[in-house]
């Protein structure tokens with residue numbers, strides 16, 4: 513098999529043309545590997561800042577493309593390196609103040625990936641990665657770091673299996689500097705339906721008959737996709753005690769999945785079950801791949817005023833119900849910038865024009881599902897607004913799957929942060945969401961042909 517060879521200058525050139533949406537740059541003070549960066553969510557709308565950064569990025573793109581090699585040679589120093597293993601893909605990230613110049617190639621017998629970062633020093637930050645490869649990493653068995661020649665740090669990844677590597681640069685965003693990202697994908701993407709069959713002990717249930725003891729009117733096994741927001745490079749919002757939104761959403765998501773799986777007639781699928789980033793379009797795609805009946809995205813809100821509190825439930829709309837809702841959607845949609853998506857290859861599905869869901873049956877179902885979940889959350893927590901809100905959340909874009917986004921509580925509120933960390937309270941939130949789902953299904957049971965085949 514022919515090896516692959518990707519040059520950093522070529523890749524970065526693409527990046528400089530394509531990635532101009534960066535918000536203001538960051539200059540993290542702490543050197544060394546970080547398990548997670550500081551919170552990224554801004555405390556106030558900063559459209560002017562972003563427009564300025566956008567213009568600055570465009571102006572600098574051509575100069576940077578011409579002089580990238582020189583700049584990198586003079587200044588590149590990796591100050592953080594991270595690895596995020598997951599079944600979907602394993603990601604390795606190098607962060608530095610200036611864009612990194614690199615070369616990637618493969619070696620065979622045994623299978624290895626070799627990443628040469630030019631002008632970086634093989635200091636402790638990069639070398640420490642050697643000890644961070646998890647035994648259960650699906651793709652990497654070992655990682656080695658050495659100075660290959662003066663000014664070139666060589667990172668060799670011993671592979672457990674053949675992979676499809678992608679390497680790309682990310683411009684500074686939120687608290688991150690320049691990032692060089694190496695993703696290792698399986699040669700054949702896992703079949704989501706097959707995975708569901710493997711994981712789902714209930715698959716033997718007859719799909720066209722009511723599940724024994726199931727909610728009245730449920731005519732088949734309903735699939736609910738539970739989406740824990742953020743993950744990996746994208747921590748989401750954070751609380752004053754350091755609680756990260758990505759951790760809270762995963763814990764609540766896992767609880768909700770367990771509760772759903774324990775219900776007759778229902779099963780749940782998580783869009784992520786680990787600390788790694790799943791692009792927003794991929795979350796939507798995962799729901800469509802398993803022919804989901806419902807999509808529930810789990811988040812935790814943040815604001816600059818610590819007394820802001822309460823639960824909210826959102827649905828998709830091009831016409832936001834408030835400026836705050838529009839701002840929140842914009843923040844959540846920036847996950848892809850922070851979490852890191854290769855814009856050259858990402859799913860074109862994300863780029864599609866937002867359809868006017870007010871014209872579709874989904875709109876009505878979104879609203880009913882959101883209302884039922886909001887009612888139930890109101891029994892265990894203050895409601896932030898007391899009504900379902902709407903805004904243009906990218907993760908709610910599956911046109912044929914009723915989808916809601918739940919902001920469980922304000923992680924920026926010290927009391928709510930404590931509750932979000934609490935096992936019993938996480939359980940309460942999950943149970944409230946489940947109760948809302950069951951109420952919705954009570955009135956609108958899933959149909960054999962799909963969730964909206966007989967919309968009423």
Ligand SMILES: [Zn+2]
Pocket residue numbers: 741742748749757810811812844
């Ligand atoms: Zn979020």
